[in-house]
Amino acid sequence: MSPSMNNGMRVVRRALGVCAALLLLAGPVLAGQNQPPQPQDEFVPVGNSPAPEQIPAAPLLIGAYIVVLGGLFFYVLSLSRRLGAVQQDVQRLEGELKRRGRS
Amino acid sequence: MPKWFTPAAILCGLMFIISPVLIARAPDEAAMGMVYKIYYYHMPSAWMFLLAPLVCGVSSAFFLARGRAEDDRRAWAAAELTVLFGALTLITGPLWARRAWGTWWVWDARLTSSLVGWMIGWAYLILRRYGGPGSDKLAAGVALFGAVNVPFIYISVNYWRTIHPPTTVVPKLRADMGVPLWFCVFAFLLLFILLMTMRLRLEHARTRLDAMYVALDE
Numbered sequence: 001m002s003p004s005m006n007n008g009m010r011v012v013r014r015a016l017g018v019c020a021a022l023l024l025l026a027g028p029v030l031a032g033q034n035q036p037p038q039p040q041d042e043f044v045p046v047g048n049s050p051a052p053e054q055i056p057a058a059p060l061l062i063g064a065y066i067v068v069l070g071g072l073f074f075y076v077l078s079l080s081r082r083l084g085a086v087q088q089d090v091q092r093l094e095g096e097l098k099r100r101g102r103s
Numbered sequence: 104m105p106k107w108f109t110p111a112a113i114l115c116g117l118m119f120i121i122s123p124v125l126i127a128r129a130p131d132e133a134a135m136g137m138v139y140k141i142y143y144y145h146m147p148s149a150w151m152f153l154l155a156p157l158v159c160g161v162s163s164a165f166f167l168a169r170g171r172a173e174d175d176r177r178a179w180a181a182a183e184l185t186v187l188f189g190a191l192t193l194i195t196g197p198l199w200a201r202r203a204w205g206t207w208w209v210w211d212a213r214l215t216s217s218l219v220g221w222m223i224g225w226a227y228l229i230l231r232r233y234g235g236p237g238s239d240k241l242a243a244g245v246a247l248f249g250a251v252n253v254p255f256i257y258i259s260v261n262y263w264r265t266i267h268p269p270t271t272v273v274p275k276l277r278a279d280m281g282v283p284l285w286f287c288v289f290a291f292l293l294l295f296i297l298l299m300t301m302r303l304r305l306e307h308a309r310t311r312l313d314a315m316y317v318a319l320d321e
Contacts, residue, residue, distance in 0.1 A: 038266070039266050039267060040134060040272070041268070041271055043107065043268075043272055043275070044132065044134070044279065045131070046131040046132060046133045049295070055202045057137050057138035059278060060141070060199070060202050061137060064308055066200065067194050067198070068148060068195060071187065071190060071191050072187075076298070077299075079305065082305055083304060083308065086309055089312050090296065093315040093319065097315060
């Protein structure tokens, strides 16, 4: 085997060794991660005692509704403007075509 | 616009005015408190976000098979609504999650696949805008991937480990929580139909305009 091939094999062996070490290390690291809380599979109405509030809910709730209604409003506005501009161009060109005696 | 458009638009506007009243009257949720009420706009947005890429994908499949411009126009209109409703879903979700989960975002299957679906919608629009000649068929191919992603988004909460509520939440809702939700779903569905109609009309007007420019040049 030539020296260059020996060097190549050495590099491949080192790369494989590094990969194996990373795989061995990844297992415990992943296993050590915190488990996420379980999902709710049912929404239950609140009873007499209100739920504890750590993060204020009102700004998030109001913010969400503003985002949805605002987003929809601006999209309808943009669509109306685009439609209006194209229809104006269509009318202008219709006039131009009529002037030239085409339909 | 078709004759039904104006009455439907008035009805839709009324539904959006009434919906906050119904939502305010719904009880708070035991674990999450009142922040869960984001759900009443988040979930209908999310359903429209699933419906739009399906319409886009099916229309694109028809366009690839038959080559009819009408299918292509419908796909383009639906792609824009994918991006719109995707944005609303992906913004309202984290606002809810911040209070309910204590974090804005988790890289679970539902949230990640939703983000991918939204980016596919953007990819479609960018291709149509900057792709040049032939981009209609390329974009149609992209739309097929967007449609295939939809069932994956829907079932992801039932099959993969996640803190996102599963799909079983909706059928289990008590009437005082469920009625406002279905009211909002119908309001969003009506809005989706109205927006599709408006967007399709824009595409028809553009096609007509292009034909007129060609006629003027001849």
